Amino acid sequence: MSADTARAKAARSLTVRSAPTSAGAVDLGPLDGFVGYRLRRAQLAVLAGFEFALRETGLSPGQLSVLLVISCNPGMTQSEVCAALGIRRANFTPLLHELEARGLAIREVLPADRRSNTLRMTPLGRDVLSRALALHERLERRITNSLGAAGRSQLLHLLRKLESV
Amino acid sequence: MSADTARAKAARSLTVRSAPTSAGAVDLGPLDGFVGYRLRRAQLAVLAGFEFALRETGLSPGQLSVLLVISCNPGMTQSEVCAALGIRRANFTPLLHELEARGLAIREVLPADRRSNTLRMTPLGRDVLSRALALHERLERRITNSLGAAGRSQLLHLLRKLESV
DNA sequence: AGAGTTGGTTATGATAAATAACCATCGGAC
DNA sequence: GTCCGATGGTTATTTATCATAACCAACTCT
Numbered sequence: 465m466s467a468d469t470a471r472a473k474a475a476r477s478l479t480v481r482s483a484p485t486s487a488g489a490v491d492l493g494p495l496d497g498f499v500g501y502r503l504r505r506a507q508l509a510v511l512a513g514f515e516f517a518l519r520e521t522g523l524s525p526g527q528l529s530v531l532l533v534i535s536c537n538p539g540m541t542q543s544e545v546c547a548a549l550g551i552r553r554a555n556f557t558p559l560l561h562e563l564e565a566r567g568l569a570i571r572e573v574l575p576a577d578r579r580s581n582t583l584r585m586t587p588l589g590r591d592v593l594s595r596a597l598a599l600h601e602r603l604e605r606r607i608t609n610s611l612g613a614a615g616r617s618q619l620l621h622l623l624r625k626l627e628s629v
Numbered sequence: 630m631s632a633d634t635a636r637a638k639a640a641r642s643l644t645v646r647s648a649p650t651s652a653g654a655v656d657l658g659p660l661d662g663f664v665g666y667r668l669r670r671a672q673l674a675v676l677a678g679f680e681f682a683l684r685e686t687g688l689s690p691g692q693l694s695v696l697l698v699i700s701c702n703p704g705m706t707q708s709e710v711c712a713a714l715g716i717r718r719a720n721f722t723p724l725l726h727e728l729e730a731r732g733l734a735i736r737e738v739l740p741a742d743r744r745s746n747t748l749r750m751t752p753l754g755r756d757v758l759s760r761a762l763a764l765h766e767r768l769e770r771r772i773t774n775s776l777g778a779a780g781r782s783q784l785l786h787l788l789r790k791l792e793s794v
Numbered sequence: 795a796g797a798g799t800t801g802g803t804t805a806t807g808a809t810a811a812a813t814a815a816c817c818a819t820c821g822g823a824c
Numbered sequence: 825g826t827c828c829g830a831t832g833g834t835t836a837t838t839t840a841t842c843a844t845a846a847c848c849a850a851c852t853c854t
Contacts, residue, residue, distance in 0.1 A: 490713040493701035494762070495694055499772050499781065500679050502788040503672045504690065505715060508842085509792045510665045525669065526810080529660055536658035543832060548655040550670060555811065557834055579819045579832040597659065607664050610794045611787055616664065619787040622780055623667040627674045629775045673811085689840080708801060720842065722803055744801045744850045 499626070510607070517603040521596045522566075526551065526559055528600070531593045534569060534583040541580040542571070568592055664791070675772070682768040686761045687731075691716065691724055693765070696758045699734060699748040706745040707736075733757055 495501050514525055523531070526549075533545050540548075546556045560583070563569040568589035574580040585593065608616045660666050679690055688696070691714075698710050705713075711721050725748070728734040733754035739745040750758065773781045 490698070490705070490709065491701045492713065493697050495697045497785060498765070499769065499784065499788075500672075500675045500690060501694060502785055502792075503668065503675055506788040506791040507665075507668045507672045508715070509794060510668055513794060514665050524809085525665060529666060532658050532660045533655070536656045540655070541832075544655065548657065550673070552812065553833065554813080554835080577820070577832080581833075600663070604662075604664065607791065607794055610790055615787055615790075618783060619664065619791075620662060620667050622776055622784045622787075623664075623671040625775055625780075626671040626772065626784075627667075629674060629678060629772055691841085706801075717842070717844090718802065719804080719844080742801080742851065746802075 503626075510603075513603050513606070514600075517599050518596055521592060521599065523592070523596050524559075527563055528593075528596055530556075530559065530563065530583075531568060531585065531589060531596070535585050535590070535593055538584050539582045541574060541582055543580070545583060563589070566592075668791075675768075678768050678771070679765070682764050683761055686757060686764065688757070688761055689724075692728055693758075693761055695721075695724065695728065695748075696733060696750065696754060696761070700750050700755070700758055703749050704747045706739060706747055708745070710748060728754070731757075 511525070518528070521528075529549050530545060530551075533548055534540060537544075537548075542556055542560065543553060545551075546553050551559070560569065560571065564571060567586055570584050570586055571581040572584070574582045611619060676690065683693070686693075694714055695710060698713055699705060702709075707721055707725065708718060710716075711718050716724070725734065725736065729736060732751055735749050735751055736746040737749070739747045776784060
């Protein structure tokens, strides 16, 4: 189980994704203005960028988000992290398990409620996270170059609104 | 997923215990400003809206996009549609198969190149499509209400740029 | 005619997200 | 105290999407 899994392989092959033969001659009709459609395509593109940029860390987007949250909020329980990130508890277990197996995070029983596990990062986790953040930074920078700083923050604002539509 | 399904239930159930203040008290740190993260969350939300709004049509987002494209460009080949929509040919086959099985689209061999199939809609397909578009319209309207017309078109513009980052 | 290319299909694997059932623990009601 | 409903976490399973690889038939080109 090296860091070079299908995820990484996929990321490698993504660089050359769409190359419409004749210059965009196809009429997408109203589809072109569907927010959902544009969102999906944009999300796939950025995901590809993520996988390419963070390949060496072996972190999935979900794993990175978890590391970030427990780094900013040490001692949170699993349920709290799930709630914050919109992850189902059932899906969180294996995700966390891998972080634990790689020695990036630890899970310890909360004495006050022995059902709950609180989460913390290991020093190794901190290292990996900071490396991942540095790599991620480049991705965001590329995005900012493309959208402009104002465009980027405008985009974030609009996306936040969309989440509660 | 409807607007009020697991997502909403989960959100509801997270009214947390030891959360310092109210529900949104968790600090996401830099994650909050990750375009990829916001994109993913927004995309899931809009997807949920789509599935809720178009449930009665039984169309997936991908199927709707295909119907739209062949409605605007009758006679396109499968490969052309794939290229226009960013779908792998291998994944297109079963998708199209369902449209055909439901009698919404037909596939006929192109005489000039008997490997290729050209795609067309059936009258039933046209009916379903127009119904689907009407339903989808409402979803877009909800989005527009939330973002404002200017915000919405700004968003589309930014998302289009993101696709080629 | 033969070689390489392209359009389409099939089979299959990885990932993400969802559900359902289960167990241990907690918190109250009684 | 004991019982019971609710909660935290795990497991198993399902579904959908996107990816690859191998294959066949038909086309192109020389």
